[in-house]
Amino acid sequence: MLSRPDTPSSIYPIIVSDSVVSAPWSSDLPASNNAFKPLYKFYRHLSYEEFDNICYNPGSKLETDTLLDPIFPESYNELHPDDLSTANYPFTVDFIESLRKFIYASTSRIYVGNSSQCPATFEEITLKSVPGLRIYPGILSPDVQRQLVVNIIEEYLPPETHLTNLHPSYMLPQPFQLFGHPRDTIIPPSVNPALAAASPTTLGSLQDRKLRWVTLGGQYNWTTKKYPTFEPHTREFPDFPVSLTTLLKNASAIFRDRINPEASIINFYSDGDTLSPHQDIAELSSADLVSLNLGCEAVFFCGLAKDKPPVQVRLRSGDVIVMGGESRFAWHGVGRVWDKTAPDYLAEFDYCENFEHERVAGNVASGRKRYGQWMLSKRINLNVRQMLGT
Numbered sequence: 001m002l003s004r005p006d007t008p009s010s011i012y013p014i015i016v017s018d019s020v021v022s023a024p025w026s027s028d029l030p031a032s033n034n035a036f037k038p039l040y041k042f043y044r045h046l047s048y049e050e051f052d053n054i055c056y057n058p059g060s061k062l063e064t065d066t067l068l069d070p071i072f073p074e075s076y077n078e079l080h081p082d083d084l085s086t087a088n089y090p091f092t093v094d095f096i097e098s099l100r101k102f103i104y105a106s107t108s109r110i111y112v113g114n115s116s117q118c119p120a121t122f123e124e125i126t127l128k129s130v131p132g133l134r135i136y137p138g139i140l141s142p143d144v145q146r147q148l149v150v151n152i153i154e155e156y157l158p159p160e161t162h163l164t165n166l167h168p169s170y171m172l173p174q175p176f177q178l179f180g181h182p183r184d185t186i187i188p189p190s191v192n193p194a195l196a197a198a199s200p201t202t203l204g205s206l207q208d209r210k211l212r213w214v215t216l217g218g219q220y221n222w223t224t225k226k227y228p229t230f231e232p233h234t235r236e237f238p239d240f241p242v243s244l245t246t247l248l249k250n251a252s253a254i255f256r257d258r259i260n261p262e263a264s265i266i267n268f269y270s271d272g273d274t275l276s277p278h279q280d281i282a283e284l285s286s287a288d289l290v291s292l293n294l295g296c297e298a299v300f301f302c303g304l305a306k307d308k309p310p311v312q313v314r315l316r317s318g319d320v321i322v323m324g325g326e327s328r329f330a331w332h333g334v335g336r337v338w339d340k341t342a343p344d345y346l347a348e349f350d351y352c353e354n355f356e357h358e359r360v361a362g363n364v365a366s367g368r369k370r371y372g373q374w375m376l377s378k379r380i381n382l383n384v385r386q387m388l389g390t
């Protein structure tokens with residue numbers, strides 16, 4: 001599991017526009033009433049082949065009664081006939097143009113080929129049992145996904161104000177380039193006597209598994225479970241990356257005007273990783289939380305109460321989840337991640353040929369093709385929150 005402390009299960013005061021309200025579903029629960037727990041146990045040893053088989057031949061296991069595969073919803077419908085609704089919406093006329101805006105706002109731009117073509121419509125899935133949760137299967141085009149991967153590595157990770165789980169334990173190169181030489185040594189901070197015993201590591205091992213998260217914008221503190229400040233343009237609340245704001249403001253009707261992106265947690269998962277159930281309640285805003293998924297597949301758990309089996313959603317690269325309305329403060333977690341399940345367009349991502357500036361400079365041999373190789377074993381979840389206002 002990610003080394004995030006569990007969220008306490010007492011009633012949380014949530015401040016919405018100056019008035020304090022309580023999330024009614026987060027009442028005190030004895031640990032035995034945690035209906036998420038058996039699901040984690042079930043998935044721990046489930047191979048991807050077994051999981052895939054269950055999705056197409058449902059009904060055999062009690063634990064998968066609430067499993068929804070967005071591109072094969074029949075099995076979920078069979079068990080919960082009234083819960084699921086699907087709607088198709090046309091992409092707005094300038095949708096592709098909006099995606100281009102995101103790519104052009106990015107520091108290292110990829111070359112937009114035909115894969116940026118979007119289908120005529122996109123699907124929205126909603127569930128009565130988790131009101132406000134919206135699922136958009138495959139809504140991010142391959143180009144946008146590739147650009148996001150590159151931005152994460154080249155634009156969002158490097159600034160020293162963007163803290164990672166590695167910062168307390170290692171002196172990271174400034175700016176932090178994850179894809180330097182894999183044998184480069186990364187040393188513990190000698191100034192911190194408590195960590196003096198920690199041993200040096202390599203950049204390669206940070207790439208492999210050690211890098212777990214990076215925070216953008218408001219620097220959420222995982223120990224206190226609070227943002228240290230709500231004062232923008234400060235070291236602890238640096239400006240949110242323009243490229244990501246451009247994507248979320250323009251990408252389609254699903255994001256527009258519903259969120260002012262101010263903080264983000266980017267999670268890096270490897271094979272078998274899970275994330276324990278929690279609520280995201282540190283923000284002083286009830287605006288939608290937007291969650292983008294890249295790379296390998298995973299099962300996402302979400303429910304309003306911790307003592308009822310959550311809905312389980314099979315997530316693929318390019319899927320977007322929005323937690324709005326009541327679901328904004330719902331309990332959620334990740335059941336498990338399976339490696340080698342990233343789509344070919346990421347795994348075989350030929351970085352050089354896709355890069356506008358490198359193409360123009362005639363530089364096609366910078367050896368960065370391992371981004372695709374890396375993604376073959378990674379799941380990246382980028383969730384974006386508004387910290388202030390309604």
Ligand SMILES: O=C(O)CCC(=O)C(=O)O
Pocket residue numbers: 265267275280291300332333334381383
């Ligand atoms: O990885 C995910 O899908 C969820 C991540 C999450 O819930 C979080 O970072 O708070």
Ligand SMILES: [Fe+2]
Pocket residue numbers: 278279280332
């Ligand atoms: Fe979360």
